[in-house]
Amino acid sequence: MKIKIVSASPAELEEGRAGSSSHDESSDNTGSEFATSSSSYQSGAKSKGGESLGQGETAAVNRSKFLVYLALLGAAVAVSTATYLLLSKEEQNTMRIEFQAHSQEILKQASANSVNMFEEIHGISKAITSHALDNGMTWPNVTLPHFDVRASPTFSKFEMVGFAPFVSLENKQGWEAYSKENQGWIKQDYFYRNYEEAPQTINEHIHPIRDTGEDLWFDRRHLVEYNYSDPATFQYEIPLWQVSPPPNDTFIVNMDLASHPVVAHLLWDSRVKKVKEYSRAIDLEFLLENATAAKDGHPRGIVIEPIFDDFHEDAEVVGFMLATLNWDNIFDNVVFDSVAPVVVEIHADCSSGFSYHLTKEGATFLGKKVNIHDKKFDNFNNSKGIMTPVESREGYPPVIHSHRPTDTEHDLSHCTYTMSAYPTLEFEQIYSSTKPIWFATMVASIFVCTAMVFIVYDILVQKRQKKLMSSAKRSNAIVSSLFPKEVQEKLMNQLDEENAGNMRHGRRGAMADFLDEANPKDADVAPSGSPIADIFTDATVMFADIAGFTAWSSTREPSQVFVLLESIYAAFDAFARKRKVFKVETIGDCYVAVTGVPHPHKDHAVLMAKFARDCMAVMHDVLGRLETNLGPDTTELGIRIGLNSGPVTAGVLRGDRARFQLFGDTVNTASRIETTGQKNRIHISEETAALLKAAGKECWVEPRKDTVRAKGKGELKTYWLKTSSHSVGTVELLHDTTHIQSARCSEEEALRQKHERLVKWISEILGTFLKQIIAKRKKHEEVNGVSMRMPVSGIGQNHSLCNGGILEEVQDVIKLPKFDPRTCVAKGEIEALDPAIATELYQYIDAIESMYCNNPFHSFEHAAHVTMSVMKLLSRIVAPESDPHFRGGNEASALHDHTYGITSDPLTQFSVVFSALIHDFYHPGVANKVLMNEDSKIAALYNNKSIAEQKSVDGAWQLLMRPTFEKLRGAIYTNTDEYNRFRQLVVNCVMATDIVDKDLSAIRRARWEVAFTEQANNDFSELTVNRRATIVIEHLIQASDVVHTMQHWHVYSKWNEKLFHEMYNAYQKGRLDTNPADNWYEGEIAFFDYYIIPLAKKLHECGVFGVFSDEYLTYALKNRREWEQKGKRIVSEMLSTIAKKSQPSVG
DSSP, X not given: XXXXXXXXXXXXXXXXXXXXXXXXXXXXXXXXXXXXXXXXHHHHHTSHHHHHTTHHHXXXXXXXXXXXXXXXXXXXXXXXXXXXXXXXXXXXXXXXHHXXXXXXXXXXXXXXXXXXXXXXXXXXXXXXXXXXXXTTOOXXXXXXXXXXXXXXXXXXXXXXXXXXXXXXXXXXXXXXXXXXXXXXXXXXXXXXXXXXXXXXXXXXXXXXXXXXXXXXXXXXXXXXXXXTTOTTTOOEEOBOOEEESOOSSGGGTTBBXXXXXXXXXXXXXXXXXXSOEEOOSOOXXXXXXXXXXXXXXXXXXXXXXXXXXXXXXXXOEEEEEEEEEEGGGGGTTOOOOOSSOEEEEEEESSSOOEEEEEETTEEEEEXXXXXXXXXXXXXXXEXXXXXXXXXXXXXXXXXXXXXXXXXXHHHHSOOOEEEEEEEOHHHHHHHOOSHHHHHHHHHHHHHHHHHHHXXXXXXXXXXXXXXXXXXXXXXXXXXXXXXXHHHHHHHHHHHHHHTSSSOSSHHHXXXXXXXXXXXXXXXXXXXXXXXXXXXXXXXXXXEEEEETHHHHHTTSOHHXXXXXXXXXXXXXXXXXXXXXXXXXXXXXXXXXXXXXXXXXXXXXXXXXXXXXXXXXXXXHHHHHHHHHHHOTTSTTOEEEEEXXXXXXXXXXXXXXXXXXXXXXXXXXXXXXXXXXXXXXXXXXXXXXXXXXXXXXXXXGXXXXXXXXXXXXXXXXXXXXXXXXXXXXXXXXXXXXXXXXXXXTOOHHHHHHHHHHHHHHHHHHHHHHHHHHHXXXXXXXXXXXXXXXXXXXXXXXXXXXXXXXXXXXXXXXXXXXXXXXGGGOOOGGGOOOOOHHHHHHHHHHHHHHHHHSOOOSSSSHHHHHHHHHHXXXXXHTOOOOTTOGGGGXXXXXXXXXXXXXXXXXXXXXXXXXXXXXXXXXXXXXXXXXXXXXXXXXXXXXXTTTSSHHHHHHHHHHHHHHTSGGGHHHHHHHOSSHHHHHHHHHHHHXXXXXXXXXXXXXXXXXXXXXXXXXXXXXXXXXXXXXXXXXXXXXXXXXXXXXXXXXXXXXXXXHHHHHHHHHHHHHHHHHTTSOSSOXXXXXXXXXXXXXXXXXXXXXXXXXXXXXXTHHHHHHHHHHHHHHHHHHHHHHHHHXXXXXXXHHHHSOOOO
């Protein structure tokens, strides 16, 4: 297809178009003239002017906006953070004040408890001294009557209270005798307590503590061992005498307290310093009769209070009061007003300390460790000392330090305790609230709302600016792609002058008005101002037309047509930019370019010759790369190029869709040169050849032997531009592609390479369907949670041999899977095909290709042609836009119903394409009627019906069932249901290609009447839907088998000639009784009338193929009319061609 732009009258232009109608298919492409210069716009949109338009201003605005956003963000963060911190600090101060009040009260009450406890012990000590003085008793022989009565008030604080005198070694025997005589205090205290039974008599001898076999509770490594038998060290024993409560086990009476290391140090220290002492927490099992209580893990200690012999200053310590303290009792009667607990830690300078959890319910022991409070409350510490050493007490003489203990001795003696209180997280939560967060969020929200208002405003401004900028860029891109730079400047200057006082948004906006696609208000008024045009005396024009494009495009999908054109034109554009060639336009498959315009160049003819060579070379490279995707016959396309040199008029033809145009006789002649050229050759005029010779390129041209007669020009002397040494840089500019096929390649090698490309192409198609089958099967297993897979080696073995009977397998209705939306597979879920499966698929198709008979028509090439038609029809099984079901969210379900389930089952689609591949497998090149006469054995095997078709299925199936293709079979089917559906579809499809058998044709007509009558239109039962699907599939394969009759005339002519040659060869070999040429003309007309046209109408009536059914019917009617006009002459020409080939060569 092409366009000729000339300066002649409209009548002359029509004449010029008519003059080219006799060359190939070029005159039959007027419909493609509606394809405007969209590719030019796309390339122009990438121009520097379009990219840089307003970039500086936009960048400055974006930077300013960024700073504003950054300032708003910073202010929001700063103010919100400050608000949060201030309010949080206020809450923390409130908490601190409340905690200080509560904790001070707790510590005050606990300290008061400790003071009261020791006051009671001190009172008993004074009572013993007073009793001894009043009764003239001699120490250590002192017993306090009613000791238990006097000590009972301390039981709430102490677990045991005892009295132990100092007994010197000289008085030991006397004491033992005294204790034996005065042990009656035990019975007296038992009587006071109403105990039922008095204990046994005491051990009157002073004895050491009972060995428990356990270590002391706290560290004993620092204890100093003393030799108590050494008088210089310690000349006293300290038997425990009276205890309250009275003991059940009298062993503790007369138990020497000095035999316990810790107690001994306390007693010694207290005697020396004459003060009370507190022990570290130790194991008191040796004192407490309730061993279970002693081992409950709670801290306990001993309190020592000295007893003096009188109340004078020089009084001597003659004994001790000893009490066992459970530290839990320190917190008895502590009034706790806070609703949240606190942690109280008791630190000791002689041990590790211990901790309590204090609530309204009481104190809970936390463990023998401190610093367990939350570290973030360290600065809340409120401490108070308890049980600190007392130098003197009222009623006692002042302390006389007769000995200063060493550090070690100090560690082993009295302990100083400090009580510290800390808040807990629960306490903090009472005084913590969401107020800081809410206020901070509120402040941040104010800033966010402010920013959002600004953003919305900015978005609206940006939206408006983008529209304006898009219009300006589009205008700039259009101008850049349609007009040379000089013309652009003239256009802009002219528009500036016309719109100086009333520009919509600058000169780019004015340009948008000028090139607006909408019809102007004053459409009947000619553009104002001077036209932008000029004459260029030295220019070379090129017309390049794709030979065979119209016929090729009739067999392809629209998207494939555009892929081809875009790929070729993109390659041409790359060379045009490199060679400084100006691309004028592309209309359909015609590419127009010029050199010497708008920039004059003395070597414009040489530049264009190089560019034409580049286009010729790269055309073959692009076609070779695209054939795998675009299908067979793509590499058979060619390019026809025409060059002419001379003066041209160039300028902007204003009005709707203004563009840069060329006019003049040079352009018209270039178009004629192209149309009278030959495929894959560069045809040049005498003027261009003269310029090349003048430039020293005489070796590039060779005269054309025959004379060219062009309408409106008469006879023209023309030349061919040689392409054997085309310009350097073709491959390096584009991709690393293979070079043009060598012209010396044999016909057999060319055919072999073509078949290899077809095998690869069909492998890609079937591989795509296999990936969909595997993905859908996997999805089905995931959704249903079960796998129906079986070893494929055991499936279908009954069909592995050629046993005939295939015709009996034809199904009236094939059941397709029901639609399940859960098993729909998205594109992203389809995985790559296993290389092993892909390899077996390629090998299988390659084996099929090698076994096809070398027939002119029923060949592997014809199978590929049928496959391409099947793919085209499958791709056009679409839903009508008028159906409301397709405008909701159930497109997949509606499409499934509309296409009777064909589109939702990849196995069905794979089976149809597979059938197209094998439908003529082993075809002998003659009809079934001839086969019945030639091979009675084969005819009998297949019951004299559809012999070639059944043999094709048997042969292809036997090949598929070989162990070599086990993985391929495992991808196609994995269970008997899938296998049976695959087998039924293949059998029905291949058998449907037998259009001669009257019985099969009658059955198919009857099924059509049942499925597509008016009554059946309202029947949506599963049986009816599956019957319709079966019919549609059969008609799809039938139409594809004879698709050449419903495609472009050149395609029909090509395959019609092949079929004629096949039939005539059979006649010449004696396989046919009658000469096919005798009724070929009439037979084709009848074939169109009684089969092709009705079949095309049925494609339309079944309503699933969209506009393609109309396209097929249109081509069928056109081919029928043209055959009626030219058929007889074509039959004669085919006979002449056969006669020439059959003549023996001379010499």
